[in-house]
Amino acid sequence: MSKTTPDDLAVTFRSLARRQREALGDADPAAVGGALGELQQHVAAAAGLLGTAPDAHTVAAAIASRDPATWDEPTLDALRRHGLEAGAVLRRIAAVSGAEDDDD
Numbered sequence: 001m002s003k004t005t006p007d008d009l010a011v012t013f014r015s016l017a018r019r020q021r022e023a024l025g026d027a028d029p030a031a032v033g034g035a036l037g038e039l040q041q042h043v044a045a046a047a048g049l050l051g052t053a054p055d056a057h058t059v060a061a062a063i064a065s066r067d068p069a070t071w072d073e074p075t076l077d078a079l080r081r082h083g084l085e086a087g088a089v090l091r092r093i094a095a096v097s098g099a100e101d102d103d104d
Contacts, residue, residue: 004080006063006071012083013046014060016090023090025099032093039093042086046079 004012020039029036044054050062063079093099 003076004083006066006068006076009076009079009083010060010064012060012087013043013056013063016043016056016086019087019090020093023094023097023099025094025097027097027099032096035089035093035096039086039089042082042089046082049075049078049082 016039020036024032024036040054043056043059046059047054047062050059050066052058052062
C-alpha cells in the first residue's frame with residue numbers, strides 16, 4: 001500500500017470541518033464527550049509540525065503550499081498519523097451520534 005501524498009493530506013485536513021459536522025449530525029456536542037477536543041488536539045499537533053495556526057483549513061493550506069521537494073519523511077509520517085487518528089475520532093463521533101461518516 002502506498003503512503004499518502006502531501007496532496008492527499010491537504011484534502012484530509014481540508015475536509016475535517018465538514019466531516020465533523022456530518023459525524024455530529026443533530027446530536028448535542030456534549031453527547032460525544034471529549035472527542036471534539038481530541039479531534040482539535042490532532043489538528044493542533046499537525047499545525048505545530050507546520051508552524052501554523054491550529055485550524056484544519058490553515059493546516060491544509062500549509063501542506064498544499066509547501067514545495068514537495070522540501071518534505072521529510074518524519075514530518076509526513078506524523079501528519080499521516082494525525083490525519084488517520086482524526087478520522088478515527090470522527091468515526092467514533094458518528095457512532096455515538098448515530099450519524100454516518102463514510103468519507104475516509
